[in-house]
Amino acid sequence: MTEASIDYEAVYRALPGMVALLTPDLVYADVNAAFVRGTGRSRESIVGRYLFDVFPENPDDPEAVGAHLLHTSLLRVLSTGERDTMAVQRYDVETPEHSGMWEERYWSPVNTPVPGPDGRVVLIVHRVEEVTELIRFRGGAGDGQGRILEAELYARGRELQELNNRLREAHAREREVALALQEAMLPARRQVGHRRAAVRYRPALGALNVCGDWYDLVDLVGGNRIGVSVGDVVGHGLAAAGVMGQLRSALTAASRVAEGPAQALDVVGRYAHVVDGAESATAVTTFVDFDRHTIRYSSAGHPPPVLLHRDGRVEFLDRATDPPLDAQPVPTARPEAETGFEPGATLVLYTDGLVERRREDIDTGLLRLAESLRRHRTQDPETLADIVLLELLAPGGATDDTALVVVRL
Known part of the structure; x- marks a missing residue:
C-alpha cells in the first residue's frame, strides 16, 4: 500500500x-x-x-x-x-x-x-x-487495602500539587523582582534628539527566563550623532539582571568617549573579563551620524543590525563581527565597518530571541525578519515594532526574552 x-x-x-x-x-x-x-x-x-x-x-x-x-x-x-x-x-x-x-x-x-x-x-x-x-484501583469489592492505596495516591497527589504551587509562587516572586530591576536599569522610551525611536522588551514565557537582554540609546558627544546598542547576557533571573545592568552602563559610558563603536566594545570586553556572569555575553553597537548620513558599527558575537532602506532594500550590517565580549583571553582590536543611508531609512537592532528557533537555521529567522520589515516599511517606528513582535514571536510568548529597537533615520 x-x-x-x-x-x-x-x-x-x-x-x-x-x-x-x-x-x-x-x-x-x-x-x-x-x-x-x-x-x-x-x-x-x-x-x-x-x-x-x-x-x-x-x-x-x-x-x-x-x-x-x-x-x-x-x-x-x-x-x-x-x-x-x-x-x-x-x-x-x-x-x-x-x-x-x-x-x-x-x-x-x-x-x-x-x-x-x-x-x-x-x-x-x-x-x-x-x-x-x-x-x-481496589483489590476487590470492599477491599480495605485498595482503599488505603487510593488514599495514599490521593495524598501524594495533593503533596505534589502543593509543592508545585509553592515553587510557582517562589518563581513568580523572583520574576517580579527581576522585571522591576530590569525596568529600573533600562532607559525609558524616548526621543533621541528629534529622531523617532521605539523600544520593546518582551520577557520569556516562564517564571525565570527573564532579564538577560538589554538595549540602550545615547546621545554622543560631538556632532549630530547617537549610539544605539543591544546586548544579551547568558542566564536568567536576578543574577543575569545584575550583569546586564553592569555591561549596559559600561557600554553607555564607553560610547560617550570612544572614537567609534569598535573601541567602545573593546573597553566593555576588557571589563567583562572581571564581571562574574558575563561569560559569553554578546553586544552590538552602532554610531549613527545624521550629518554625514553614515552608520559605523561593530558586533561582539551578536546577530547583525538591519538597515531598512526607503525603497524596501534590506541590508544586514554583518561586515564587522567578532566573538563575544569576553571570548578572547588577550583582548585585541575589534573590527568596525561603515555604511551609508538616506533620510527616512530605518535602523533595527534586536536580540536573538526574535529570530532564533529550535531546530531551525538562524538564516531562516533573519529572512523572516527582513520580509516583515520590507512589507511594513511605511509604518512609523512604534507601529513597526509592534508588528514585528506580533509576526515573529511565537503565540503565547517565547522561551527567550527579546529586546527590539527601531529608529527612523
Missing part, C-alpha cells in the same frame, strides 16, 4: 485512544470517535469551541489546578515547538446529563505540536488517556 492511498482521516477517527486537534488559539479543530466516547459529549458540542469553555475548571473545588496546568503545557508547546508529556492530572468532569454535578477523574495527557511550512505550530495533537480506574 502506498502512502498516497492511506486515508489518514479514517485512521485518525479510528484511533483507539482519545485524540483532539487544537488550533494555536486552543480551539477544537477536530476530535476522534474515542474522544467523543470518553468525554460523553457530542462532536458538535466540542469542535469549533475554546478548550476551556468546553472543559472549565471545577468551580466546587477551589484547589483544582488541572485546567491551569494543561493551559501551561499547551503554551509551552506553542512557544518551544516541542512535545510536552504531562504527569497524571486530576481533572473533574461535569456530567453532561446533570449540570453542576462533577465527577472526580484522572488523566494522562500528551501534547504534540504539528509545524507548518514556516516552522510555526499550526495544530496541537492533544492525546489524553483516562486512568481513573487505575488510580482508584
Whole structure:
C-alpha cells in the first residue's frame, strides 16, 4: 500500500485512544470517535469551541489546578515547538446529563505540536488517556487495602500539587523582582534628539527566563550623532539582571568617549573579563551620524543590525563581527565597518530571541525578519515594532526574552 492511498482521516477517527486537534488559539479543530466516547459529549458540542469553555475548571473545588496546568503545557508547546508529556492530572468532569454535578477523574495527557511550512505550530495533537480506574484501583469489592492505596495516591497527589504551587509562587516572586530591576536599569522610551525611536522588551514565557537582554540609546558627544546598542547576557533571573545592568552602563559610558563603536566594545570586553556572569555575553553597537548620513558599527558575537532602506532594500550590517565580549583571553582590536543611508531609512537592532528557533537555521529567522520589515516599511517606528513582535514571536510568548529597537533615520 502506498502512502498516497492511506486515508489518514479514517485512521485518525479510528484511533483507539482519545485524540483532539487544537488550533494555536486552543480551539477544537477536530476530535476522534474515542474522544467523543470518553468525554460523553457530542462532536458538535466540542469542535469549533475554546478548550476551556468546553472543559472549565471545577468551580466546587477551589484547589483544582488541572485546567491551569494543561493551559501551561499547551503554551509551552506553542512557544518551544516541542512535545510536552504531562504527569497524571486530576481533572473533574461535569456530567453532561446533570449540570453542576462533577465527577472526580484522572488523566494522562500528551501534547504534540504539528509545524507548518514556516516552522510555526499550526495544530496541537492533544492525546489524553483516562486512568481513573487505575488510580482508584481496589483489590476487590470492599477491599480495605485498595482503599488505603487510593488514599495514599490521593495524598501524594495533593503533596505534589502543593509543592508545585509553592515553587510557582517562589518563581513568580523572583520574576517580579527581576522585571522591576530590569525596568529600573533600562532607559525609558524616548526621543533621541528629534529622531523617532521605539523600544520593546518582551520577557520569556516562564517564571525565570527573564532579564538577560538589554538595549540602550545615547546621545554622543560631538556632532549630530547617537549610539544605539543591544546586548544579551547568558542566564536568567536576578543574577543575569545584575550583569546586564553592569555591561549596559559600561557600554553607555564607553560610547560617550570612544572614537567609534569598535573601541567602545573593546573597553566593555576588557571589563567583562572581571564581571562574574558575563561569560559569553554578546553586544552590538552602532554610531549613527545624521550629518554625514553614515552608520559605523561593530558586533561582539551578536546577530547583525538591519538597515531598512526607503525603497524596501534590506541590508544586514554583518561586515564587522567578532566573538563575544569576553571570548578572547588577550583582548585585541575589534573590527568596525561603515555604511551609508538616506533620510527616512530605518535602523533595527534586536536580540536573538526574535529570530532564533529550535531546530531551525538562524538564516531562516533573519529572512523572516527582513520580509516583515520590507512589507511594513511605511509604518512609523512604534507601529513597526509592534508588528514585528506580533509576526515573529511565537503565540503565547517565547522561551527567550527579546529586546527590539527601531529608529527612523
